[in-house]
Amino acid sequence: MLPRLGRLVTQTSKLRSLTTNGPMKNLSFFSRYGYATVAPAETASDPPLHKDFPSKSLKDSPLRIDEPDYAGIRRFILKMMMFYSKQSMSIRGANVIYKRIIAQVDKPAIYDVFNLEKTFKITFSLLVLHMWLVLRRLKEDGQEGVDLGQYVYEIYNHDVELRVSKAGVNLLLAKWMKELERIFYGNVVAYDAALLPEAKPNELQIKLWRNVFSDDGTTTPDNTDLKAAQAMARYVRRELGSLSLTDKESIFSGNFSFTPLESKPL
Numbered sequence: 622m623l624p625r626l627g628r629l630v631t632q633t634s635k636l637r638s639l640t641t642n643g644p645m646k647n648l649s650f651f652s653r654y655g656y657a658t659v660a661p662a663e664t665a666s667d668p669p670l671h672k673d674f675p676s677k678s679l680k681d682s683p684l685r686i687d688e689p690d691y692a693g694i695r696r697f698i699l700k701m702m703m704f705y706s707k708q709s710m711s712i713r714g715a716n717v718i719y720k721r722i723i724a725q726v727d728k729p730a731i732y733d734v735f736n737l738e739k740t741f742k743i744t745f746s747l748l749v750l751h752m753w754l755v756l757r758r759l760k761e762d763g764q765e766g767v768d769l770g771q772y773v774y775e776i777y778n779h780d781v782e783l784r785v786s787k788a789g790v791n792l793l794l795a796k797w798m799k800e801l802e803r804i805f806y807g808n809v810v811a812y813d814a815a816l817l818p819e820a821k822p823n824e825l826q827i828k829l830w831r832n833v834f835s836d837d838g839t840t841t842p843d844n845t846d847l848k849a850a851q852a853m854a855r856y857v858r859r860e861l862g863s864l865s866l867t868d869k870e871s872i873f874s875g876n877f878s879f880t881p882l883e884s885k886p887l
Contacts, residue, residue, distance in 0.1 A: 715772035717875025722751045725879040734882045736849045746833040758864040826854040
């Protein structure tokens with residue numbers, strides 16, 4: 622346990638150094654109230670994303686997961702038990718959404734394509750990145766999407782807690798979780814800022830380099846890492862555009878997909 626704990630301490634220290642990418646005000650506010658409060662729905666003044674991307678819907682895919690359609694007395698009993706309530710359906714949808722995120726982040730292909738080592742720090746950074754992709758898309762559907770995003774965020778928090786425990790941390794777990802929550806918010810703020818109209822053309826690439834690739838937040842990667850960061854920036858923009866074109870029903874039910882990196886070169 623101690624060697625694993627030591628590795629986690631080292632990698633989390635690296636993560637901590639990356640929280641200076643964007644404004645970090647009101648972090649205690651975020652910790653107290655969760656994602657929905659600090660991620661208000663987008664307004665009409667927000668700039669639209671590039672739209673020349675394919676939809677990510679799984680409408681005709683064998684990977685689609687549909688709501689159970691019970692009939693008769695079984696449906697009546699489940700309805701009485703609030704199985705079909707808006708909250709219950711949202712929680713089931715959030716679980717499917719998070720499974721889509723985990724499926725992409727835990728695949729070996731994403732580490733191979735972007736030349737990444739599978740460590741706690743890098744896996745956590747990729748998890749935060751894909752959470753941001755989905756939560757940003759959910760915001761496009763207003764308050765309803767923000768509320769669903771809160772359920773996804775709570776599932777994410779539980780999963781991260783399990784991952785930290787698996788890495789060997791059982792004492793002071795709340796302290797570790799608070800630190801990782803700060804890092805999550807810092808990355809979300811940095812990625813959002815990188816998409817603002819006034820952001821530099823390579824701002825997203827720089828943020829990705831600092832948060833995912835770099836050990837210390839440096840902005841001077843070598844040629845190999847620079848190409849990987851540029852490729853990831855292209856990947857992120859493509860996912861943002863495709864998710865934006867995916868219909869609400871597919872997004873809310875979790876019936877969407879990320880790019881299968883093993884079969885589509887960047």
